[in-house]
Amino acid sequence: MTTTTRTFTARPLTPGALAELRAVDDAGRPTAAFTDDEGGAPLRCCLRHSTPGERIALVSYAPLRRRAAETGTDPGAYDEQGPVFVHADPCPGPDRDGGALPFTNAHRTVRRYSAEGRILGGRLVADPSPEAFERALREAFDDPAVALVHVRAVEYGCYLYEVTREVTGG
Numbered sequence: 001m002t003t004t005t006r007t008f009t010a011r012p013l014t015p016g017a018l019a020e021l022r023a024v025d026d027a028g029r030p031t032a033a034f035t036d037d038e039g040g041a042p043l044r045c046c047l048r049h050s051t052p053g054e055r056i057a058l059v060s061y062a063p064l065r066r067r068a069a070e071t072g073t074d075p076g077a078y079d080e081q082g083p084v085f086v087h088a089d090p091c092p093g094p095d096r097d098g099g100a101l102p103f104t105n106a107h108r109t110v111r112r113y114s115a116e117g118r119i120l121g122g123r124l125v126a127d128p129s130p131e132a133f134e135r136a137l138r139e140a141f142d143d144p145a146v147a148l149v150h151v152r153a154v155e156y157g158c159y160l161y162e163v164t165r166e167v168t169g170g
Contacts, residue, residue: 008137010101010151010161012094013044017066018086026081027060033088041085042153047094047102047161055088063150063159064117075117082158101133102161107154110136115147124154141165 013021022031039052050056062081068074094102110133111122120143125136133151140149149163 008101008134008141008163008165010047010094010163012047012161013061013084013086015090015093017061018045018090021059021061021086022057022088025059026062026065029060031057031059031088033057042103042158042160043087043091044084044159044161045086045093046091050085056085057088058083058085060084061159063162064113067148068117071115073116078113078117078119083156084159101130101151101163103151103153104128104130104133108133108160109152109154109157110140111150111152112140112143112146113148113150114145120146137163 024030033055034057036050036054036056037052039050039054041050041056041058043050043056044061060081061084062079064075065079065081068079105128107128108125109122110125112120114120123136123139125132137149140146147164151160151163152158153160
């Protein structure tokens with residue numbers, strides 16, 4: 001008998017997208033780097049919070065538009081852009097410490113999308129525990145029409161990261 005185990009991986013912004021965003025963001029504005037004096041900004045390049053003194057930038061990012069360009073799809077009216085923090089210069093990316101999902105310390109929205117980039121629903125994750133996020137992602141991917149999920153901040157709706165389904169046999 002074969003069993004299937006689902007695992008979920010938070011995906012940071014790609015190196016190609018980061019290189020472009022560090023020059024001009026998805027709203028067409030030149031990127032302006034600054035020194036983060038306080039720390040705590042959720043960085044989408046390495047999926048951790050910034051520390052005081054790091055050079056970062058706040059850029060406009062359009063995740064579904066970028067995905068559509070790669071896949072030949074059209075997200076239509078769901079093509080939104082919003083602010084994200086990134087390191088101003090290249091960084092090593094996420095530290096994969098056992099696959100823990102980042103930024104699960106607050107209420108989040110898990111927004112489901114089809115392969116074409118259309119919203120299929122969403123769910124508030126009010127319990128800021130890793131187990132609650134795992135349950136919300138399992139529930140999302142139980143629907144075979146769901147190709148990807150965006151985890152977003154509740155307060156501002158900001159994109160935090162994308163999760164795609166990964167299936168491994170066992």
